[in-house]
Amino acid sequence: MPFEVLQKRQLSEAVFEMTVAAPAVAAKVRPGQFLMLRVDEHGERIPLTFSDWDAEQGWVRFIFMVVGKTTHALSHREAGETIADLVGPLGKPTRVEGLGRCVVVGGGVGAAVAYPVARAMAEAGNEVTVILGARTADLLVLADEFEKLPISELIVATDDGSEGRKGLVTEPLKELCDAGVVDHAMAIGPAIMMKFCAATTRPYGVPTVVSLNPIMVDGTGMCGACRVSVGGETKFGCVDGPDFDGHLVDFEELMSRQRIYADEEREADAAYRQECSCRTK
Numbered sequence: 001m002p003f004e005v006l007q008k009r010q011l012s013e014a015v016f017e018m019t020v021a022a023p024a025v026a027a028k029v030r031p032g033q034f035l036m037l038r039v040d041e042h043g044e045r046i047p048l049t050f051s052d053w054d055a056e057q058g059w060v061r062f063i064f065m066v067v068g069k070t071t072h073a074l075s076h077r078e079a080g081e082t083i084a085d086l087v088g089p090l091g092k093p094t095r096v097e098g099l100g101r102c103v104v105v106g107g108g109v110g111a112a113v114a115y116p117v118a119r120a121m122a123e124a125g126n127e128v129t130v131i132l133g134a135r136t137a138d139l140l141v142l143a144d145e146f147e148k149l150p151i152s153e154l155i156v157a158t159d160d161g162s163e164g165r166k167g168l169v170t171e172p173l174k175e176l177c178d179a180g181v182v183d184h185a186m187a188i189g190p191a192i193m194m195k196f197c198a199a200t201t202r203p204y205g206v207p208t209v210v211s212l213n214p215i216m217v218d219g220t221g222m223c224g225a226c227r228v229s230v231g232g233e234t235k236f237g238c239v240d241g242p243d244f245d246g247h248l249v250d251f252e253e254l255m256s257r258q259r260i261y262a263d264e265e266r267e268a269d270a271a272y273r274q275e276c277s278c279r280t281k
């Protein structure tokens with residue numbers, strides 16, 4: 001059954017927000033969970049995380065960066081058109097209760113995932129600080145929405161200093177750990193960023209959860225594509241995660257498995273771009 005696109009908004013050159021009618025899915029979503037979608041019946045399934053949803057109105061929203069063929073094709077779907085299928089909610093929800101003083105780090109498009117998590121942590125009575133990072137001001141995602149949340153502080157960091165402080169998200173994270181005001185950390189973003197956030201909090205013994213993004217095919221624990229090593233054990237990102245203890249994740253293995261199909265992805269993207277005359281990316 002196709003799913004109607006209700007709204008599409010371009011947030012930056014390569015980042016889009018899409019709202020889709022999916023009442024049965026919206027009724028069950030919890031923060032940190034994801035969906036699998038296919039743009040059309042010939043396409044591959046890709047995982048995207050819910051950035052918002054409304055159970056009463058029956059819609060779900062996600063934010064995605066155009067990085068290859070499927071996200072490129074998705075960016076062309078307009079309000080009133082449909083996507084072939086959307087399955088979810090998948091994965092275990094993020095733990096948000098009884099955490100105390102939390103720091104949520106959202107890097108790049110990972111901020112879209114961090115948004116409902118930070119909101120739920122604040123609503124659950126935790127004291128929440130959000131660190132939002134991006135390479136430049138143009139690539140910051142949802143900064144205005146984070147400002148409206150009932151959180152203690154929003155710290156913005158860009159690599160080039162075009163917005164907020166200049167530098168990496170790990171710097172304010174370390175300062176907060178030094179000040180002894182962090183009971184729990186959560187990092188969501190590129191694998192390399194999560195790896196360094198976990199390395200930053202490790203010496204302080206601050207429990208640190210990361211939301212992993214291995215390649216997924218079915219999203220239901222059957223194919224093994226999303227295999228990750230955590231504390232020497234094999235886990236499946238889709239059903240055991242996507243959240244894991246950042247101090248136990250084998251990030252080198254994760255990053256090398258993320259690149260397994262790089263050649264095929266490049267070819268598929270190049271072929272799609274030849275067909276498509278748009279200027280995205």
Ligand SMILES: Cc1cc2nc3c(=O)[nH]c(=O)nc-3n(C[C@H](O)[C@H](O)[C@H](O)COP(=O)(O)OP(=O)(O)OC[C@H]3O[C@@H](n4cnc5c(N)ncnc54)[C@H](O)[C@@H]3O)c2cc1C
Pocket residue numbers: 034045046047048049050062063064065066067068069070071072109112113212213214215216217242258259262265266269
């Ligand atoms: C649980 C989870 C949640 C995610 N949430 C978001 C999100 O909210 N917003 C967002 O922009 N991105 C998210 N991603 C990443 C997103 O799924 C990929 O960017 C997308 O699949 C790329 O497909 P493509 O064909 O456009 O690019 P491709 O050219 O096929 O791939 C580009 C890169 O994306 C990754 N990728 C490719 N296929 C998959 C796949 N089937 N599963 C996972 N990663 C893949 C690989 O690292 C690859 O190198 C999430 C990934 C996971 C696992």
Ligand code: FES
Pocket residue numbers: 215216217218219220221222223224225226227236237238239
């Ligand atoms: S995506 Fe197939 S087992 Fe997780």
